[in-house]
Amino acid sequence: MTQPAYSNPPFHTHQFFTALERTFPTPVARNLMRATRALLVDRIGRVRREALTVKDLESQAYLFKAALSELRTETTVLTRNETAAMRTATAALRREVDQLDGRMKEDVGALKHEIQMDMESRRNEAKGDLKRMDLQIEEVLNKSLVSLYELRSTMEEVRWENLRKSVAALSAFLVLMVMSMELLWTKSKPPPPTPPPVPEVHNVEGEAWGAT
Numbered sequence: 096m097t098q099p100a101y102s103n104p105p106f107h108t109h110q111f112f113t114a115l116e117r118t119f120p121t122p123v124a125r126n127l128m129r130a131t132r133a134l135l136v137d138r139i140g141r142v143r144r145e146a147l148t149v150k151d152l153e154s155q156a157y158l159f160k161a162a163l164s165e166l167r168t169e170t171t172v173l174t175r176n177e178t179a180a181m182r183t184a185t186a187a188l189r190r191e192v193d194q195l196d197g198r199m200k201e202d203v204g205a206l207k208h209e210i211q212m213d214m215e216s217r218r219n220e221a222k223g224d225l226k227r228m229d230l231q232i233e234e235v236l237n238k239s240l241v242s243l244y245e246l247r248s249t250m251e252e253v254r255w256e257n258l259r260k261s262v263a264a265l266s267a268f269l270v271l272m273v274m275s276m277e278l279l280w281t282k283s284k285p286p287p288p289t290p291p292p293v294p295e296v297h298n299v300e301g302e303a304w305g306a307t
Contacts, residue, residue: 108132 108128115124 111131112124112128115127118124119127
């Protein structure tokens with residue numbers, strides 16, 4: 096069944112012509128109304144010719160569903176493959192991480208052991224240095240004490256020697272002072288008075304005996 100070449104337009108032509116006649120002259124308004132009606136009829140006919148029927152729509156819907164199902168299947172397979180690949184990559188990464196973790200723990204343990212050994216060595220060296228310093232300090236102190244004792248002994252000897260010399264000098268000075276005082280006292284003492292002459296006594300008997 097063929098479609099009619101003309102059908103009523105979907106608007107009221109008289110009202111449209113009246114509205115155009117208010118603005119344009121009557122012939123121009125009539126021509127515009129006819130041109131608009133012809134354009135609408137042509138466009139409606141084109142839409143009817145190019146429009147899809149229910150069967151076409153059902154066929155297109157079936158094809159769309161089939162394509163959608165195929166796309167869904169491909170998407171599911173692709174998702175599964177990608178998921179499996181991601182799981183494999185994740186497992187490989189996990190193994191690598193575990194290996195790196197083990198190596199890191201071993202390296203950290205070795206480094207910790209080396210640091211402890213180095214610290215022990217430095218500690219022993221520091222203790223040895225402290226012991227050597229203590230021995231050197233003790234040796235210096237002993238030498239200083241010996242030097243002080245020797246200096247003290249020398250000072251004692253010098254002091255006793257000076258004391259002895261001082262005592263000797265003082266004794267000599269006192270002796271000189273005493274002798275000087277004795278000499279001065281002797282010189283300043285007046286001479287003793289001359290005793291009167293003793294009269295001579297003639298022994299008569301003696302003379303007589305001597306004469307005989």
